[in-house]
Amino acid sequence: MDESDYRYDTQLLIEGENLDEDKIKEYFNKNFDGDCLLVVGDEELIKIHFHTNEPWKVLEYCASVGEIYDIVIEDMFRQALGLDG
Numbered sequence: 001m002d003e004s005d006y007r008y009d010t011q012l013l014i015e016g017e018n019l020d021e022d023k024i025k026e027y028f029n030k031n032f033d034g035d036c037l038l039v040v041g042d043e044e045l046i047k048i049h050f051h052t053n054e055p056w057k058v059l060e061y062c063a064s065v066g067e068i069y070d071i072v073i074e075d076m077f078r079q080a081l082g083l084d085g
Contacts, residue, residue, distance in 0.1 A: 006034050006051035009074040009085075010058050014046040016066025021046060024065065032057060051076070 014024075024046060025039040034052035041047050046066075050058055055073045062068045074085035 004035060004051050004076065005053075006036075007053050007075060007077050008051065008055045009036075009072075009076050010048070010050045010052055010055040011073075012048050012059070012062060012068050012071040014041075014048065014062050014066040014068055015044065016046075017044065019043050019046050019066060024048075027061065028058075031061070 019041065020043075021039050021041055025037065028034075028037055028039065028050065032050070032052055032054070034050050036049065036051045038049035039046060048058070048062060052058060059068065059071065076085065079085040
């Protein structure tokens with residue numbers, strides 16, 4: 001089994017205007033429980049990668065920041081068992 005306590009590998013893109021990578025990263029660190037956070041991009045496009053047990057909260061927040069797409073949520077526990085994630 002994966003060493004992470006977090007089940008869902010959550011990845012998506014946020015498209016918008018005046019996006020702030022640092023503010024988004026700060027919001028994640030203060031409001032979400034998870035690990036392996038990656039927030040990279042520029043003022044118009046941000047890539048998010050995050051392991052969490054509550055991916056719906058991540059989607060809700062990101063949708064409030066801009067338009068979200070290329071959303072991938074994989075169940076790492078199932079993958080560790082050799083099942084489809």
